[in-house]
Amino acid sequence: MAVTHATPGAEHPVAVVRLEGIEKSFFGVPVLRGVDLSLRAGEVHALVGENGAGKSTLLKVLAGVHRPDAGRIVVRDEEVSFAAPRDAQAAGIAIIHQEFTLLEHRTVAENVFLGREPVRRGQVDRRAMETETRRLLDWLGEDGIEPGTEVARLSVARKQVVEIVKALSADATVLAMDEPTAALADNEVELLYGLVRRLRDRGIAILYVSHRMREVFDLSERITVLKDGAFVTCAPTADLDTDQVVRHMVGRPLEALYPERTGVPGAVRIALRGAGNERVRNLTFDVRTGEIVGVAGLQGSGRSAIARAIWGVEPFTTGTVELDGVPTRLTGPRTAVRKGIGYVTEDRKGEGLALRQSVRDNTLLVRRAACRGAEARHKADLARLLGSVAVVARSPHQEVRYLSGGNQQKVVLGKWLAVRPRVLIVDEPTRGVDVGAKQALYRLLRELADDGMAILMISSELPELIGMSDRILVMREGALAGELPAGADEETVMALATGHGAAA
């Protein structure tokens, strides 16, 4: 495709938005310590850093959600201060969040113009809305989307396009995209690449937040690296390679983050033989006691579907499952709990915790539901249980919604440990958790394995999978693509997960 730099900004790199020396603390904890960032028209600028490095806080400063404690925000050579998201929007800055701000049951055009509907002779000018929406879609080269279609009928990738069109229709010139590929299927990522490039060619400044190195190097012109809330470097992508960026991001040897593999795998705890259902097929693998088995795969590859099937939410319909050598039918979560299977779901706040209930009630939730007459023993046990997962809370009566992500996750783990499961499935165990708590969670998982638990760990973060797993199962399109030993490198995992050669 011929690249036409439509705007003068592309030739004369002038920053549309500059953040200078941004500082921000929450409750005395510094999250951003003097971060600089400049975005140019017609540029894709990648922002990378580990979870907890301050990427999302920086985004929220840019979006006007948080006000910085110190530092300047300069839009087109004019210092501004955003009191609310509306101010940032008025300055032409739009954030495309991972969760879309779309109304599922309204049409594309209705969503694009939500809150700004054109009115003609007392009624909403639907024709103008649809025409303008179609014009923007055409401008982006996305004419597979009809302005009159209900959003609920669109794929995730297309919803993302609608979200972008919504921002553009409000005259956004700066688009910040937060992990835009997180929710996309493999083939949709390519489409997003095209879209991002077209936006860039049309003079939009794009801030691309991602931890996926491949995307960053495929798309960006410049990379800014954050670590522990501090600005590390900003350099043209052409002058960097993956190793350098990762070193900047991590800033320490990776090994320190992950505990040593000390245990010796024992007997087979859970064995799947040709297990399958609507989403996964023909799964055959074992997890032994004392072992952490990682599950890798792209979004939608059936990664989480394995967990949901073992746990009986969407049970296997074919094949067999054996627990400690005994054939077992896992028909529902309650059965799974009774059989000693714990499941730390990917959606901590939605499925893992009763946010408005206390630490205590959450921790004892599973035990109360699954065991009879155990109420009396609860009190003595609770302190030991919370101690073993090292939850930091003011008291067991504190509501869990006030805890940090890391501590919430520890409560979820504690909830399962209360019933001493034989098998523990953890799905994205460290999502939204800072580095320190991550390390604690890793250590805890390893200790549990050493105590003889069989752990199945599903994660989209390859470094974590590789650092933690004794073996890695790679899923592709609902089936097992292969198994890799401990310490396999990211390229090998990705090659299996995508089905392409490592060269891609």
Next chain:
Amino acid sequence: MSAVREQVRRRSGAPARARTFVITPVVVVYLALAVLLVIGSVLVGLHGGVLLDHGGVLNILTRGTVLGLVAIGQTLVIVTGSLDLSVAYLVGLCSLVAAETMAGSTAMIVPGVLAALAVAAVVGLVNGLVITVLKANAFIATLGVALVLRGYLEHNYTGPAGTVPRAFQHIGYDRIGPVPVAALLMLLLAAAAWWYLRRTRTGYHMYAVGGDVDVARLSGVRTGRTIVTAHVLCAVMAGLAGVFLAGRLGSGAPYVGTDAGYDLESIAAVVLGGTALAGGRGGVAGTIGGVLILSTLDTIFDDLELDSFFKDVVRGVVLIAAVALYARRRTAGRSA
């Protein structure tokens, strides 16, 4: 440009989806109504009567008129993601305000109607403000207002009061063929409400607020104002129902709304019509279908001379079946 477009289309792998006929809840409701009329006609026929004769049509439409007025208003608040439990008492209150202001005088007809509607609008405003400013849950807020209204009615009235002049009583009885004029007015208002929801900005915003209040707010919709508007309009519709009932009865009656259970009945009609109780989807067309189903059921039961216990059981079953049907469609739609 077209070359680029062609290329994109090829890469996206999916040409524009052909538009297919979708079975919406509205279609389901009117199909159900048609089926009900057929079954009802057969049953009533077997019982030696005729369902859809002059009197039958008149009966169905008359029953549907008042409930229709209240349910149209209820649709607006439910689409907005709210609820109004105060409509039943408000109907009674407005019938009294209208009848007492008219006091038998033809000259006072217009002031009487306006006074009743003004009272209704104030009550709706209170409902809306309690929900948006005091942040009370709509269920509790409107229940509270309902209790306040009940207290007022119980303290001040023991029975019918006020007199409606004969000229205004015509509104309750005039008809064109088998169709009551009041029913036509109700349908006209339904059409207006349909236009309002589907074509005006505020209507759009009602769907947005009901669909996801945070998304609406982030998109610049004035959510509080939208909710208040919905409640005022709902109350005014209940006020109109009260005025109409005063015209039919010849006087105001404090419990005319609650005796008929218009609060829950109107919500039932709205839900039966396919509007999501959580808000954000549905509309007036379905509601009118729901109203007609309920009034047709009543008429059939009257013709069959069944006792009222059985009648309520059937109504309950129909309501649950409808909601279960919509819930199934929704989950099916999600996984597709």
